[in-house]
Amino acid sequence: MLDRLLRWKVPLIILLVLILVGTIHYTSVPRREISKLEGLWRDMLSPFQWTVSKVGGFFQNQVAEINRWRGLKERNDELEERVVQLEAEVFTLRNYRRENEWLREALDFRDEGNHALLVAEVIGRSPSNWESTIVVNKGQSHGVVSGMAVVTNAGIVGTVINSSSYTSTVLLIVDAQSATGGLVQSSGDLVLVEGGQMDQGTLLARPLSRDTSVEVGDVIVTSGLSRIYPKNLPIGEVVAVESRQYDLSFAAVVQPFVDFTRLEYVLIVMPQGES
Amino acid sequence: MKHVGYGIIVLLALALQTGSPGLVILGFRPELLLLFSLIFAMLEQPGGAAGFGFVSGLLQDLIVGQFIGLYAGTYLLMAILVGFVTKRLYRENLLVRFSAIFVGTALGQMLYLLGAASFGFSSPWSWITWSAILGTGLFNGLIGVLVYRPLVAINRHLIYLDELLKRTG
Structure with missing residues (x-):
């Protein structure tokens, strides 16, 4: 009996491990398109996420209202x-x-602030602490594709990394895999703004040249060099400057203007003529 | 009937975990599907618990969209491990339940991060990472202690309904 079980189970386990390693490897790099199964599952889950989002939002608003009255x-x-x-x-x-x-x-400058914007509601968030993503209720059927910038009136939020028919996943700028080109508003020096501070919700701005000077209170805006974000959108404010021990360089801790814990609606920056 | 019931539990847990603003306690997000996998590992036979862990992990993988299969593998392994260990312990003890879920969650998180790191995910093992691992483990442990009994009752009810359906055809 044990022999027979082992005869079937061992090859089955090896096959399962090989399939898992294969899918993990295949999906370890960012994909512009998601599979039909992922799209179907996300679209299926989105009404439940929307319901939870509405109920959660209601309670969050009540708590905020009480605090506001105080x-x-x-x-x-x-x-x-x-x-x-x-x-x-x-x-x-x-x-x-x-x-x-x-x-x-x-x-003869082109007015780069004049973009078509699509309003989307935040219906979901990443299920674990290791990814900082949100799910919005606009997808391919609304013209949303990966690579589009997502903003609010307070500042930039992130980039669409993939979309199903009716939902899109947005990689927030606070995620470890996010890097955005920024510039210090006061001096015009270029910096690279990276995420990865997890529960702290802050960003790290690294200088791109040796002469860059950043001070506490400086505002960081998008540089417009990445072609994802329009130029001069607010990112955040420098709250601390940390010098590196074995490096002449430094990193500035940036507090984003967007409160990622309270995002309800966002704006997707569409190509001209689509909104 | 049991499988339908488990399916509804997984769907609700996933919606609760991913629905905005979601279940966030002191900045940490409890891993509900891992929590349910660990609890079912204490209640079910190893095969059933491993299957539950694998399927719920895979459904979470499909939402995350990166490293698909890593949550499935992690939850499967954790369900087998916690099921194996707690079969030899007195599970009715609160401390045993809490410790099993806490350790299972923390190990699961570490396993996921190690797995993701070996496929190119860069996560510094700083105090922030450790506090997230321990924080999630702690919250999972506390929630687990609270929902264990209701889940036992639901599980018993589902088994009873299954038996009833079998006998009445």
């Missing part, structure tokens, strides 16, 4: 002060904008 008085004073400051700033910015438009026209 500090309403203090917040009101702060906001009134801020309104006065912002009104003055808006006045100055209007002048800059008019000047900028005039200069753009003069230099």
